[in-house]
Amino acid sequence: MACLLLNLLFSILISLLIFSKNTKAKVTGLCVNCHTMHNSQNGASMMFNSSYNNATGPLPYLLRGTCLGCHGQNPSGTNYLINGIPQVLHAGSVDLPGGNFAYIVGIKTRVGSDQYTAGHNVVDLGVIDAYLSSPPGDVYSTGVTNNNLTCAGKFGCHGDRTVSDPYLAIRGAHHTDDSVLKFGSINLSAQGGTVGTSFRFLLGVKGGELRWDRYTTNETHNEYFGASSPGSGGSATSPAGNTISGLCAECHGNFHSTTGVGTSSPWLRHPSDRVLPNTYEYQYYTTYNMTAPVARQATWSGWSGSGPSNTVTPGSDVVMCLSCHLAHAGPYYKILRWDYKGWPANGGVNGCGICHKYKD
């Protein structure tokens, strides 16, 4: 009996630990957490006091901060959530799944990268990429440069990329019911139509959201949406196949096309949105590995309720851009998930070997 009670308590504790990190993109709580009516309280500005807010206010939509102003409220702090707002720039040990822009600005320690190779150098950080003036593989001629890359809109990743103004591009998303993205109520067909119903406000991208922090166990991660082929519907403003890789391809399209990559192995460039083969060395990747995650196709049973899985199914699951890279920034060269550049001298893990078994 005592054992049963202990188990019950343990289960409750674990549940609390897990679900307290659950992602809720639809904002709840006090309006003042994000907005200010007059940008004045007792005569003081209501702008978030972040060195990366880049605004004295007032701001459009009565906001208290820019993208980084809200999502990088306390760069020297250690919390990845502040009032429920995920922090893309902070000094804590727990990064978001996309990484942490703190590696670019040097708040967090880089390993083998420099301030230009650790992440996407959005201009909001004040660290302009000195190496790349435009996105590599930019077949759609997006107009994105090292001097205009930002978080949202035409020159960013989030929101509507047909809209130049980042505030307009993301408008309304934070207040949209996004339950179609949450495990337990996922509805793939209802995803991607608006910014608010798109995975991580990446317009058109589908997926399954579970938590804000970069997962620490294999079972409790977000799930990315992938496809067996890059497809042909991509553009500078629309992700081919509604996949996360399709989103990357809006700026890096040459790495996600049949002409640039090839149509079958041997590939000319590393494939993304291609099924991990159930043959050769690939067949041995069967346990989800955070160093080289896979995406799931629309046919994946986990979308309909069983939730995130620590099982990889060669022959079905998909290689994606984020199998190797983080989206925001990380400690390693070229935003890779592991210290590729330093391997094998570093004696560490080579993420390539996770899929390319026996080549580690």
Add this chain to the structure above:
Amino acid sequence: MAVASVISIRIKYLALIVFILLLSIFTSKYSESGNYTNSQHGDPTSGVTRSSIDSRYSTFSRGNCAHCHEAHASLGGSEPAPNTGVAAGPDKVLLFSEEEDVCLSCHNGAIVPIDMRTVVNKTYRHPIIDYSGRHTLSKYEYGQNGAPFRGTNRHAECVDCHEPHYIGKPGTAYHSYNTTSPANNNLVSNLLKGVWGVEPATEGTWLSPPTTFTELTTPGVGASKEYQVCFKCHSYYALQAANGITTSTGPSGQRITDQSMEFSLNLKSVHPVRVPLNNQTGSYAPKALAASQLSSPWNSAPGSQTMWCSDCHNNDASSPVGPHGSNYKFMLSGTRKYWPASSTGVLFSLYDVANNRNNWSTELFCVNCHPLYSGGTWMNNVHRQHQNRSYNPGNGTNNVYCVACHSVIPHGSPRSRLIIYRTDPQPYVYVNGTVNFAALSGFKKASGPNNYAEANCYSTVNGCTNHTNQGGYD
């Protein structure tokens, strides 16, 4: 006292558990080294590096994948250099160049001291530089029963014989006689580690090669013996010749034949590239040569040793080793590199040996391992008896050539001692115009090298007819 004892025992157990935990941590760390990092290319201190070709790669650790592969064919937003020999643009398998150009970009005598580019351009060579676009991926070339090596697909790229992710490190001899386990002389050298090969699933017979093969493709293992790599191209697996003799001609001007047939365990005599002669099931006693018929190191374990194909077929220079290319026909290796004729084109004969003619002592390939004649002494009585004889296979009178009795392709024979009969087909018999130079129609092995008598052979050729048909021949 009892309490103290219990505490002491618990401390010991705790210490043991801590020790086991530390040991497991240490061993798990130690076991992180994989196949690639144990290879020469993957060595973090002496492995592959492209930094001298493109300085941007100096940022990558030695041994890093990026020195050969570029995931996006883009580095710093531009195509990585070099891209030699092929059109600009991304290359298959994400390589920075294509096929042999990848390897030869470094293995050119400058970046890597060993100059492979020169050796693969020699006259007699594997066709590494001759074809492009035929090789796909090594792992895609098995499971197709040899089709990728047939007909217009026939090819030999570097990675058909070498697995660059598993290739061994120098430091131990790549290619030397194994004195402690001579039967293992045919195991793949470090240079061939990990590459896949084929093993005949059944044994062939003369002019009836094996037609089914087991593909040895276990990742990180591949072929265990050198000939299994060679058989990928030099057997029915690729050749598809029902009698083991193709209509294709190799660079040395001879028709390409099936080595899996020529080294069949069912044959009566072979060079021991597959099993020691004592295990050659088709042979009969004495299966091995006498030690006196062999030179060092082969005279140390006759009958119990094996050998590499590349013991005979190799670079004519001392380095780099391996049958990549040679300036001598058949890529014959060793001090003496001619067979069956000397550099002047004259067939070697016993008369040459006895009378020190035709550069036999410096050119006759067989003498590298078989001391035919030394200090006036022959190593078997058959050769001694025929040193000054002649025979008349055609219109002329000829000295007794080596190819009068032995196969032109001395890999294996359905008769003992690599003997060939007049009825055997070309290219095993030497034919010049319409003249068949083979002399024998029957042969049986004697109990020792000096025990041969007239009755051991049967011939109908003028000059040899004293060897009448006594029956009982191989």
